[in-house]
Amino acid sequence: MITRFLNSKWIKVQETWGVFVNELRRIFRDPGVVVIFFVATLAYPILYNFIYWKDNVENVPVAVVDMSHSQESRAFLHKWNASPDITITHYCTSMAEAEQLMRAQKIHGIIYFPTDFAECLNTGMKSAHISLYCDMSSFLYMKAVYLSCNRVMLEDMSRIQVDRYQAMGMDKQFSWMLVQAAPYTETALFCESGGYASFLIPAVLMLILHQTLFFGICMLGGTAREESNELFLLPGRRRGYSVLRIAVGRSAAYFLIYFALSAVVLLGVPRLFSLPHIGDPIAILKFIVPYLLAVIFFSMSISVFTRNRESGMVVLISSSLIFLFIAGVSWPQQMLPDAWRYLSYFFPYTWGVHGFLHINSMGATLETTAKEYIALWILAGGYFLLTCLHLAIGGYFHDRQINAAYLRSRRQARLAAE
């Protein structure tokens, strides 16, 4: 009964198995694909971790223009310089001098104390002003300079406020309660370090898996087209195709390899480089099943169009950045125009990356990530059908071509005989 079912017209396990084995053979015999599947997938995450090794921007050089020459400004600078974000490298006598340094990119921030800074603080008749000039060539400079300065300012402010209320005749405890009427705490709930690597690299890991699969499958598809046989045919036969067996057999080969690779990359890399990894490993493994299937069938349905092995890469290389931005990782999803956002729902990466971030970086469970998980299953199903459709259409035209060629050769042979 079971044997009959397995050998039925639709399933034919033996043939599917044949496609599967043949695809594995094709992958391992092709050095280009091996490089993309194995070397790139494992080397890229490590390379990126070394590039973004320091996570947070530290010791941004800044210049000081202190026109007040006061105890107060020096105390402020002392505290500011103690923060790891910045280092005061230049003391300038005029704004013009500091501006020159900024233009020459020797420093990335300028702090300016006006002449009346100490006077304002001491007399208490006016607010004292500090001007801060931030280099916007990288927003990370701006963040480091601005936030660290702001923090020192807020600390100082409470102290000065208390002093003033005491000067007004309030007692110390009362003025403290007035100033800190509602104290606050700030907590980074997830990704405590707030660094660049711990935000970007988990997203890049998912992108690397996506793109290496995508390019590898397009390359294999292109090669098959160049050799003009194996894409639409069952191996070892000149004619005849079975869409279902080809789609299942080939995707199983990719899935087998990538499930192992994903486990190594997604579970290993965050632990190796102390990136956020508060998620349940089992939940991650369960989550990547539909992700990989969706990516595999997405890539297979596109690979049908690549005519030779290199052309896919030439056209699709820029897609990495588009996937990264349209998914709403580097740029908030809420800011995407509606049309792009709806389009992004058709890409497996969009769902995959958010789901992975939720589980890995924010400790969500598979149940709370149900939206992404289900969406990926739907996409996997949809792209599976699309792959079958493309294979069927491609196979039909391929068959016609072969028939035409066969008839042509018969006709020529007949003419030659005559």
Place this chain on the structure above:
Amino acid sequence: MKQIFLNIWRVTQRELGRMMLRPLYLFASIGVMGLCTFFFLSIMKRGAPERMPVAVVDKDQSSISRRLCHETNATQSVEIVLVTPNFADARLAMQQGEVFGILEIPDGFYADIASFKQPTLHFYVNNAYTVGANTAYKQLLTMCNLTSGAFQREVLRKKGLPDHLIMERIQPIAISAHLIANPWGNYAIYLVSTILPGILAIIVLMISIFAIGFELKMKTSNQWLDTAGGNYTVAMIGKLLPYTVLFLVLGIGCNVILFRFLHFPVAGSSGRMMLAIMLLVFAMESMAITIIGALPTLRDAISIGALYGMLGFSLSGFTYPVMNMLPVFKAWTWLIPLRHYYKIYVNEALMDGPVENTVIPMLCLTGFFLFTLLVSRRLHDAMIYNNYPLK
């Protein structure tokens, strides 16, 4: 001499014919560049992140906590999408990526603040989404500080102080931040002006490798050399000429769109920005010749080209500063044309800095040409003998 120009023209004519036969070239250059320009400019149309979703855990549910919500919501940068008495709900919403920040107002906040018991506000951000988290962080920090400020104002008013004296007591120090060259904190100006040249750079690299490598792969390189009268240099120039024209038009077009039509700031000379993007195209073509020369097998060259090209974005240092990289990567950045382009962009467009900061990167970009000399012999041999595996 005349013969040389004639030969270049013959190779170019041959190449134009090949380009027409394969739509790949035009699609991969004009199509991809056009799509990317449209895409990146449209997603960052609004410049800075606005109305980032946050949640409020209102355990107090008093008039003052509602007022705090209302005032938070009135700001441009955040929007309250969830008000709940339960912290677990808000945390779940954050875990599902629906909010970037949470403000928690404790139970009895109103009563406590009125009786000087210093109730503590808590706020939380989710750094896994850095842009949203930063925006929410700044706004929630401001709101928390304003809360104490507002309370002080009430007390001081009751004590009969005039408003102008109250203000300097509440805020004895103020920081005014000046954001140089991009006062709006506009992400489009920050990111797009380097991303688009970066995409162009990758397109130049991949198409140039493909155009040369495809001749080797299809064993047509001898015919190509014959058209050029057997001269390697003539063959190269003639072949790359039509692509170069195309790339230069795309590069200049891209900068015209950014700096002329969209009025991205140019503090220095926009002419030098045009020169910079032209040099970027030449530098990437040089790298393409170097890569296909070092690996005269199309498939290997394409793979290596893709790996090298994608690293350019990270190593150019336009998001994560090179200053912070490990020494080995600092050295590596010198081999990335986009890095030099970015330096010129910062110096010319943002800073209007000293002229040597533009000239030195420009010389570096020109210097990439020297790499092609290293492989010219090898590539010439490959073209004549097709002595590398062709698959």
